[in-house]
Amino acid sequence: MRAQLAEPDELELADVELVDRARQDTESFEDLYVRYRDRIYAFAYRRTWTQEAAEDVTAATFERAYRHLDRFDASGAGFGPWLYRIAANELVDHYRREGRSRSPRGQRALQTLADDRSIDDLEAVERESDVRQMLDAFSTLRPRYQEALSLRYLSGLSADEAATAMGCSKPVLAVTLHRALTALRRAVERAGVAA
Amino acid sequence: MTMTDARLTGLLEELGARPVPALSRDASARLDDRIAALTGPRGAPLREDEPRSPGVVVAFPRRRRRLHWSQRCASGSFGDGGPSRRRRTRAIATAAAAAAAAVIVAAVPAGSPAGRSGQGPDPGLSLASARNATVLLPDGSAITAHVGLSLPEGAIVTTGPGGHAAAGGVELGPGGEAVVSDGELAPAVPVPPLSAPLPPTLPLPIVPSIPATVPASPLP
Numbered sequence: 001m002r003a004q005l006a007e008p009d010e011l012e013l014a015d016v017e018l019v020d021r022a023r024q025d026t027e028s029f030e031d032l033y034v035r036y037r038d039r040i041y042a043f044a045y046r047r048t049w050t051q052e053a054a055e056d057v058t059a060a061t062f063e064r065a066y067r068h069l070d071r072f073d074a075s076g077a078g079f080g081p082w083l084y085r086i087a088a089n090e091l092v093d094h095y096r097r098e099g100r101s102r103s104p105r106g107q108r109a110l111q112t113l114a115d116d117r118s119i120d121d122l123e124a125v126e127r128e129s130d131v132r133q134m135l136d137a138f139s140t141l142r143p144r145y146q147e148a149l150s151l152r153y154l155s156g157l158s159a160d161e162a163a164t165a166m167g168c169s170k171p172v173l174a175v176t177l178h179r180a181l182t183a184l185r186r187a188v189e190r191a192g193v194a195a
Numbered sequence: 196m197t198m199t200d201a202r203l204t205g206l207l208e209e210l211g212a213r214p215v216p217a218l219s220r221d222a223s224a225r226l227d228d229r230i231a232a233l234t235g236p237r238g239a240p241l242r243e244d245e246p247r248s249p250g251v252v253v254a255f256p257r258r259r260r261r262l263h264w265s266q267r268c269a270s271g272s273f274g275d276g277g278p279s280r281r282r283r284t285r286a287i288a289t290a291a292a293a294a295a296a297a298v299i300v301a302a303v304p305a306g307s308p309a310g311r312s313g314q315g316p317d318p319g320l321s322l323a324s325a326r327n328a329t330v331l332l333p334d335g336s337a338i339t340a341h342v343g344l345s346l347p348e349g350a351i352v353t354t355g356p357g358g359h360a361a362a363g364g365v366e367l368g369p370g371g372e373a374v375v376s377d378g379e380l381a382p383a384v385p386v387p388p389l390s391a392p393l394p395p396t397l398p399l400p401i402v403p404s405i406p407a408t409v410p411a412s413p414l415p
Contacts, residue, residue, distance in 0.1 A: 033230050041226075042215040052339070055222050056326065059229040066233055097327070097357040130198060131206050153207035181200045188198050 015079040019072055029069070033062050036080065039156075040087050046154045047091050047138075057094055061087040077164030084155045085165045088147040095139035095146075137187035145180035152177055225341050232323060232342045320346040320363050320378055327358030328367070350375045 015035075021028035037058065044057035064086050065072075072082055138146065151162040152173070163173040218226070321343055322330075328340035333349040340352060340360055352360050353372045360367040365380040367373050373382040 030230065037223075037226065038218065041218055045215045046210060046213065051216070051219070051222060055218075055226055059226055060326070062230050063233055066230075127206070127209075130202070131210060134198070134203060134206055135210075149207060153204070154211040156211065178200075181203055184203055185198055185200060188203075 016074045019069060019074065019079055022066075023069055029066055032079065036083055037062075039080075040083060043084060043087055043150070043155045044091065047135075047150060048094065049135075053094060053098075057087060057090045060090045060093075064090065076167075077161060081151075081157060081161045081165030084151055084157060085147070088150045088155075089143070091150060092143040092146050133188050133191055134184065137184055137191050140187050141180060141183050144176065145183055148173065148176045149180050149184070228341065228343045229324075320375055320380065322346065322352075322360060322362045324359060324361045326360070327355040327369075328360040329353050329355075346375045346380070348375055348378070352380065 015032065018028045018032050022032060040061050041054055041058045044061070045051070045054035048054050048057065061083065065083055068086075072079065076082065138149070141149075148162070148166060151157055151165055152159065155162070157165060159170055159173065163170045166173060166176075168176070322328075322340055323342065325340035325342055325344070329337055329352075330340045330344060330346065331337045331351040331353065333347060338344070346352065346362055351372060351374050352362070352367060354360050354367050354369055356369050358367075358369050358371075360371075360373075362375075362380045363378070365373070365382070367380070367382060371382060373380045375381070
C-alpha cells in the first residue's frame with residue numbers, strides 16, 4: 001500500500017495528487033475516502049458517541065467534500081485538515097438538527113458514554129459526570145468555538161494543523177480556544193445552576 | 196458547578212484519546228454504498244446480494260465486475276492496474292452504458308409502463324440518497340433509510356426535519372412523505388396543518404323543512 005510506505009510529506013503530496021485526479025476521475029476520490037473514512041468516523045464518534053450519528057456525519061462529510069472538491073486549495077493545510085474542518089461543521093449542523101443533546105439520540109449518546117467505561121472509584125465517577133456535563137454544554141457553544149475545540153482536541157490534529165484547517169494563524173487559534181474554553185466553562189456552570 | 200479551564204482541557208484531551216469502536220461490517224458497507232452512489236456513474240449502486248435484471252448488467256458492466264468497497268479494502272486491490280486501466284475500463288463501461296441506454300430509450304416509449312412490466316425481472320426502485328428518513332415496508336416493519344435500499348411497491352418513505360430522500364429521480368424534502376406506486380416514488384399530498392386558516396365556507400341556503408308525511412288531500 002502506498003500509504004504505508006510513504007513519508008508524511010509524501011503522503012500529503014499523494015493526497016494532493018489524488019484530489020487533482022478526483023476532479024476528473026471519481027475513482028480517485030474513492031481512494032481518498034478509503035484513506036480517511038475510519039479517521040473521520042472516529043472523530044465524529046468522539047463527539048456524538050453513537051454509531052448511527054457518527055455514520056451520518058461521516059457520510060455527509062465525504063458527500064460535501066466531493067461536491068466542493070473544486071474549493072480545496074492544495075497550497076493550504078492539506079486534504080486531511082480540510083476534511084476534518086468539513087466534519088467539524090457537519091457536527092455543528094448535526095447538533096443543530098438534533099436539538100442538541102436533549103434529543104433522545106443525544107441522551108442515548110450520553111448514556112453510551114457513561115456505559116463505555118467501568119467506573120470503580122469516586123474520582124472516576126466525578127470525571128464521568130464532568131464529561132457528560134461538558135458534552136451537554138459543548139453543543140450549545142457558537143459554531144466557531146465548537147469547531148476550534150473539536151479540531152484541536154478531538155481530531156488528533158496538531159495545533160499547527162488545526163490552525164491551518166481553520167484558516168487562521170496559530171496565535172489566533174490560541175485566542176479562539178481560550179474564548180471557547182471560557183464559553184464552555186460558563187455553559188457548564190449555567191447547566192449546573194439550572195439543574 | 197465550577198470547572199477550571201485546565202480541567203476542561205484535560206477532559207477534552209482525555210475524550211479525544213478514548214478508544215472508538217471500529218466500524219462494523221454493516222456500517223462500513225452502508226457508508227461505502229453512500230459514497231459509491233455519490234461517485235458512481237448512475238446513482239445508487241447495485242449490491243452483490245440484490246437481484247438485477249439482465250438489462251442492467253449489460254448496461255453497466257463496470258458495476259458488475261467491480262468488487263464491493265469492503266472487499267476492495269480487505270484484498271488491498273486499490274491501485275491495481277493503475278489509473279490508465281481504470282480510465283480504459285470506464286471508457287468501455289461508459290460506451291456500453293450509452294449504447295444500452297440508447298437501445299432502451301428506443302424500445303420503450305416515453306411514459307409507457309412497458310419498461311417496468313415488460314419482459315425480464317423488474318430492477319425495482321431504490322433510494323439514491325437518504326438522510327434522516329424512514330421507510331415503512333408493506334409488511335409493517337420500519338427501517339432507517341439508506342442509499343441503495345430497495346423500495347418495494349407500497350413502501351412509504353418519510354423524511355424527518357432536515358431529512359431528504361431521493362429515488363427514481365423524485366426528491367423528497369424535509370418532513371415529506373411518499374409512497375412507492377407503480378414503480379415510482381409518489382409524494383403524498385401535503386396535509387395542511389391544523390393551525391392553517393380554513394377556506395371560507397359558503398352559507399348554506401335555508402331550505403324549508405318538508406313534513407315527513409304529506410297530508411292527504413280531500414278527494415273531490
